[in-house]
Amino acid sequence: MTLDAFRNDIGSIAVEDNPKLVQKKSRDFYWYSPVLKRQLDHVTADLIVSPKSEGEVVEVLAAAHRHGIAITPRGAGTGNYGQAMPLAGGVVLNLAEMNRIIETSPVHVKAETGAILEKIDQQTRAAHGSEIRFFPSTYRTATVGGFVAGGSGGVGSIRWGGLRALGNILGLTVVTCEAVPRVLKIEGADILKVAHAYGTNGIITDVTLPLTAAYDWIDGLVGFPDVMAATRFAEALARQDGILTKEIAVVAAPVAHDYFPHYRRFFERETSLVVVIAAPHAMDALALLAAHHRGDLVYRSDTVPPEEKRQFPPVYELCWNHTTMRGLKVDPSITYLQTQYPDFEHVRRIHEMLGDEMPLHLEMIRFDGRIVFSGLPIVRFTSEERLEEIIAIHENNGCLVFNPHRYTLEEGGMKQTDAGQLAFKGEADPKGLLNPGKMVAWENPDYDFNQKRSWVFAGLQSMDAA
Amino acid sequence: MTLDAFRNDIGSIAVEDNPKLVQKKSRDFYWYSPVLKRQLDHVTADLIVSPKSEGEVVEVLAAAHRHGIAITPRGAGTGNYGQAMPLAGGVVLNLAEMNRIIETSPVHVKAETGAILEKIDQQTRAAHGSEIRFFPSTYRTATVGGFVAGGSGGVGSIRWGGLRALGNILGLTVVTCEAVPRVLKIEGADILKVAHAYGTNGIITDVTLPLTAAYDWIDGLVGFPDVMAATRFAEALARQDGILTKEIAVVAAPVAHDYFPHYRRFFERETSLVVVIAAPHAMDALALLAAHHRGDLVYRSDTVPPEEKRQFPPVYELCWNHTTMRGLKVDPSITYLQTQYPDFEHVRRIHEMLGDEMPLHLEMIRFDGRIVFSGLPIVRFTSEERLEEIIAIHENNGCLVFNPHRYTLEEGGMKQTDAGQLAFKGEADPKGLLNPGKMVAWENPDYDFNQKRSWVFAGLQSMDAA
Numbered sequence: 001m002t003l004d005a006f007r008n009d010i011g012s013i014a015v016e017d018n019p020k021l022v023q024k025k026s027r028d029f030y031w032y033s034p035v036l037k038r039q040l041d042h043v044t045a046d047l048i049v050s051p052k053s054e055g056e057v058v059e060v061l062a063a064a065h066r067h068g069i070a071i072t073p074r075g076a077g078t079g080n081y082g083q084a085m086p087l088a089g090g091v092v093l094n095l096a097e098m099n100r101i102i103e104t105s106p107v108h109v110k111a112e113t114g115a116i117l118e119k120i121d122q123q124t125r126a127a128h129g130s131e132i133r134f135f136p137s138t139y140r141t142a143t144v145g146g147f148v149a150g151g152s153g154g155v156g157s158i159r160w161g162g163l164r165a166l167g168n169i170l171g172l173t174v175v176t177c178e179a180v181p182r183v184l185k186i187e188g189a190d191i192l193k194v195a196h197a198y199g200t201n202g203i204i205t206d207v208t209l210p211l212t213a214a215y216d217w218i219d220g221l222v223g224f225p226d227v228m229a230a231t232r233f234a235e236a237l238a239r240q241d242g243i244l245t246k247e248i249a250v251v252a253a254p255v256a257h258d259y260f261p262h263y264r265r266f267f268e269r270e271t272s273l274v275v276v277i278a279a280p281h282a283m284d285a286l287a288l289l290a291a292h293h294r295g296d297l298v299y300r301s302d303t304v305p306p307e308e309k310r311q312f313p314p315v316y317e318l319c320w321n322h323t324t325m326r327g328l329k330v331d332p333s334i335t336y337l338q339t340q341y342p343d344f345e346h347v348r349r350i351h352e353m354l355g356d357e358m359p360l361h362l363e364m365i366r367f368d369g370r371i372v373f374s375g376l377p378i379v380r381f382t383s384e385e386r387l388e389e390i391i392a393i394h395e396n397n398g399c400l401v402f403n404p405h406r407y408t409l410e411e412g413g414m415k416q417t418d419a420g421q422l423a424f425k426g427e428a429d430p431k432g433l434l435n436p437g438k439m440v441a442w443e444n445p446d447y448d449f450n451q452k453r454s455w456v457f458a459g460l461q462s463m464d465a466a
Numbered sequence: 467m468t469l470d471a472f473r474n475d476i477g478s479i480a481v482e483d484n485p486k487l488v489q490k491k492s493r494d495f496y497w498y499s500p501v502l503k504r505q506l507d508h509v510t511a512d513l514i515v516s517p518k519s520e521g522e523v524v525e526v527l528a529a530a531h532r533h534g535i536a537i538t539p540r541g542a543g544t545g546n547y548g549q550a551m552p553l554a555g556g557v558v559l560n561l562a563e564m565n566r567i568i569e570t571s572p573v574h575v576k577a578e579t580g581a582i583l584e585k586i587d588q589q590t591r592a593a594h595g596s597e598i599r600f601f602p603s604t605y606r607t608a609t610v611g612g613f614v615a616g617g618s619g620g621v622g623s624i625r626w627g628g629l630r631a632l633g634n635i636l637g638l639t640v641v642t643c644e645a646v647p648r649v650l651k652i653e654g655a656d657i658l659k660v661a662h663a664y665g666t667n668g669i670i671t672d673v674t675l676p677l678t679a680a681y682d683w684i685d686g687l688v689g690f691p692d693v694m695a696a697t698r699f700a701e702a703l704a705r706q707d708g709i710l711t712k713e714i715a716v717v718a719a720p721v722a723h724d725y726f727p728h729y730r731r732f733f734e735r736e737t738s739l740v741v742v743i744a745a746p747h748a749m750d751a752l753a754l755l756a757a758h759h760r761g762d763l764v765y766r767s768d769t770v771p772p773e774e775k776r777q778f779p780p781v782y783e784l785c786w787n788h789t790t791m792r793g794l795k796v797d798p799s800i801t802y803l804q805t806q807y808p809d810f811e812h813v814r815r816i817h818e819m820l821g822d823e824m825p826l827h828l829e830m831i832r833f834d835g836r837i838v839f840s841g842l843p844i845v846r847f848t849s850e851e852r853l854e855e856i857i858a859i860h861e862n863n864g865c866l867v868f869n870p871h872r873y874t875l876e877e878g879g880m881k882q883t884d885a886g887q888l889a890f891k892g893e894a895d896p897k898g899l900l901n902p903g904k905m906v907a908w909e910n911p912d913y914d915f916n917q918k919r920s921w922v923f924a925g926l927q928s929m930d931a932a
């Protein structure tokens with residue numbers, strides 16, 4: 001059997017084949033989406049392989065190429081579109097053990113792919129008073145390589161934009177899946193071909209990120225009786241060039257109260273929240289602006305005794321996809337969307353149309369030099385059809401949707417195939433063994449994205465086989 | 467004589483009455499403007515008084531109030547609208563000797579009003595690796611109090627906006643001009659009433675500014691055959707959320723070549739320049755973007771040997787009002803404007819209409835959370851009438867003009883009186899002795915700014931008197 005031959009070839013590299021453990025490491029947070037849950041619930045790998053060095057990655061990829069084994073890389077498995085799920089079975093390449101921090105300076109960190117983001121910050125803060133520019137709210141568990149390959153932005157994107165902005169990744173090393181795998185140092189324009197490819201374009205072994213000055217950031221919650229007033233304030237704060245913030249999010253009533261039990265005692269069920277993270281020396285100006293908007297600064301972490309503070313999660317774990325996660329704990333029937341609203345008026349219009357069927361959750365970010373409203377609204381899920389209607393309502397009203405109920409790069413993203421990415425895949429993975437089924441342009445070059453139905457990977461494990 | 471009585475009252479505080487020296491310290495860079503040159507050339511104070519401490523400032527202001535003596539504060543006298551010129555004679559209060567740096571931390575500096583900006587940075591860089599957020603191109607000579615009272619923004623405003631943005635000044639101390647002068651600690655919303663008041667609202671004795679992380683900034687020049695291509699690149703660079711820049715300016719051909727002799731050998735007379743200052747770890751991405759725009763990175767300071775570099779002024783001294791200053795050295799007949807263009811199209815339209823009569827000089831800045839084109843165009847001056855026409859062309863085409871040929875707060879700025887500022891003046895300077903003639907709303911509350919002619923201060927020294 002080819003799998004045995006593959007195992008044989010990779011010699012002493014750690015392998016796991018216990019089906020329970022293999023299944024566990026074949027999953028990510030795909031179950032956030034009722035659609036992906038239905039489509040991918042049965043998906044599992046045959047083996048987990050856990051290399052400890054770049055040399056071992058090279059060995060694994062050479063053997064995979066030789067025997068035609070599918071390889072799906074995995075960091076911490078916190079992606080929520082099934083990015084790290086082995087649709088065609090084969091091997092999950094667990095990179096969590098390659099987690100060394102290789103070098104740091106005040107302005108950069110180079111770390112192995114499996115390094116946890118929070119660990120990186122701990123080290124660069126201690127050594128240089130510096131920290132990474134932004135992180136996903138899964139900061140405490142996610143790997144740097146998984147973030148670069150499968151994430152987009154997060155806490156800090158209000159200042160620095162996201163991973164797709166030039167300059168936010170300084171370099172990558174990737175290993176190709178060829179007869180003799182190459183180890184490529186990726187810099188400059190090539191970075192964007194390899195990053196955010198869900199691992200279809202080579203296995204990242206290390207990542208170099210720019211650092212910025214660390215502050216003793218303060219968590220805050222500003223309450224408003226009305227979600228649109230909260231949104232106005234969030235936008236005004238985001239536009240304050242002189243107020244140094246790291247996070248500005250809006251969470252509508254009543255979900256703020258319903259989903260955030262730790263913080264509930266600070267505000268009413270009717271309160272919509274603006275969640276903020278700001279530098280200490282920005283708090284006076286922030287409080288002034290909040291008062292001007294008749295907002296109520298109901299919580300600020302610098303006035304809470306440390307013992308008490310330890311009982312709360314940090315406020316960034318109320319934000320980004322953590323809002324949805326907290327919601328799912330309270331009400332497993334909800335789901336969410338990923339949207340983008342060009343301005344306040346678009347937010348208002350959509351909110352008027354959908355009301356409490358889609359409680360607003362907005363993340364203020366910079367995007368191509370503009371302040372925009374990135375949405376991660378809660379959706380009170382009724383059916384897949386209605387979810388499609390809600391998406392259509394957005395699109396028909398000039399709002400972008402990055403569909404989080406799709407497992408392919410194209411359908412979740414810009415609905416366009418990146419020609420550079422595709423060409424790079426041809427070189428790095430000629431047999432198409434890396435994370436099969438995630439890049440439509442590779443699997444099915446003529447696919448028409450204007451179809452109503454979502455694309456289905458022909459190689460997807462059938463339910464029976466699993 | 468009241469002046470003698472005043473002198474007598476201020477006892478041992480340093481006073482200068484040599485007319486030559488008094489005249490020298492009664493002037494700033496008003497002569498940039500042919501209009502102000504005509505109006506203010508004869509203006510001079512009677513005395514220069516140079517306090518060394520807040521206590522001495524209190525003494526001087528009490529005596530001024532007692533005897534009805536006009537007091538015009540002065541830092542380094544680098545303002546260029548006659549802000550620091552004693553229109554009604556009296557005393558110039560020279561604050562250059564109050565220049566102690568009072569306290570610093572990684573995130574703030576508190577300094578006496580007369581501290582030179584570059585000196586502040588030297589100290590905070592050495593102590594904390596921190597620096598002020600932005601500075602005028604007169605960095606090496608201007609005082610912090612003069613900047614706050616008379617400036618607007620500068621190198622760094624592409625990241626942090628300007629002085630008018632909430633959060634960019636943390637606090638001020640001001641002394642009022644009353645029978646018993648009060649020493650007020652100004653914070654929060656009050657800051658904007660006192661800052662940028664040309665000293666009409668009290669004498670600032672110290673300023674507290676936020677700091678940001680210092681970098682080993684790199685100077686660069688990117689050349690383009692066409693000024694609109696340069697402008698496109700400047701905008702694209704300004705919109706790059708991930709590329710850390712401190713300065714982005716456009717200087718059109720042929721003035722870049724004509725006015726910048728030190729750098730001339732790096733480019734042709736037909737070259738329009740984008741002047742950039744960027745962090746070292748941003749240079750790769752910046753070079754990539756420049757290449758993408760077919761720009762030519764003709765100079766970067768990190769590739770020039772130190773001995774050679776010492777022969778060039780830093781590139782920030784090619785920017786902001788230094789561009790005009792270098793122009794005036796080459797061609798004393800030119801002048802300039804201060805404009806704001808909401809977008810590229812507005813720049814293009816105005817450039818098409820005015821061509822080489824008004825060679826473009828743009829400073830990319832953040833303004834209320836948006837990237838805008840702040841203009842300091844060179845004007846090949848022919849007459850005051852034509853200058854007014856050029857202003858009208860801007861205004862009729864939806865571009866703002868902040869007229870630098872006016873000595874009043876209102877006419878140079880937003881054409882509106884700031885009610886908060888006016889009310890504050892009532893309390894801080896009931897007799898109207900502080901820098902008389904600069905706040906129209908105080909001198910002439912019913913003045914209609916829609917008149918064609920500029921406002922003239924009735925108390926302006928007559929030519930004969932001088």
Ligand SMILES: Cc1cc2nc3c(=O)[nH]c(=O)nc-3n(C[C@H](O)[C@H](O)[C@H](O)COP(=O)(O)OP(=O)(O)OC[C@H]3O[C@@H](n4cnc5c(N)ncnc54)[C@H](O)[C@@H]3O)c2cc1C
Pocket residue numbers: 028029072073074075076077078079080083084085095113135136137138141142143144145146147148149150151152153154155197198199200202203204205320321322325435
């Ligand atoms: C509660 C919650 C909150 C979240 N918040 C955010 C957020 O704020 N912002 C955001 O962007 N995302 C967010 N996410 C998604 C996800 O957590 C992040 O993108 C995270 O950075 C992924 O890291 P990981 O180590 O878990 O990657 P994984 O999920 O393991 O992998 C992500 C993708 O990268 C690929 N990959 C992993 N390692 C490599 C490698 N070495 N080489 C090549 N490909 C590789 C995988 O195949 C997969 O396609 C959130 C998810 C959850 C569940």
Ligand SMILES: Cc1cc2nc3c(=O)[nH]c(=O)nc-3n(C[C@H](O)[C@H](O)[C@H](O)COP(=O)(O)OP(=O)(O)OC[C@H]3O[C@@H](n4cnc5c(N)ncnc54)[C@H](O)[C@@H]3O)c2cc1C
Pocket residue numbers: 494495538539540541542543544545546549550551561579601602603604607608609610611612613614615616617618619620621663664665666668669670671785786787788791901
């Ligand atoms: C070549 C050149 C380049 C320039 N570039 C810039 C630029 O990039 N950005 C910019 O904003 N400006 C610029 N300017 C204008 C000016 O240099 C700056 O605003 C500078 O910060 C003024 O500082 P100063 O100490 O010279 O102030 P002064 O000119 O002495 O005073 C400025 C104003 O503040 C008042 N003032 C001074 N001290 C006090 C005090 N203690 N209390 C109350 N009022 C006070 C004065 O009365 C006056 O009205 C430039 C000028 C020149 C000539």
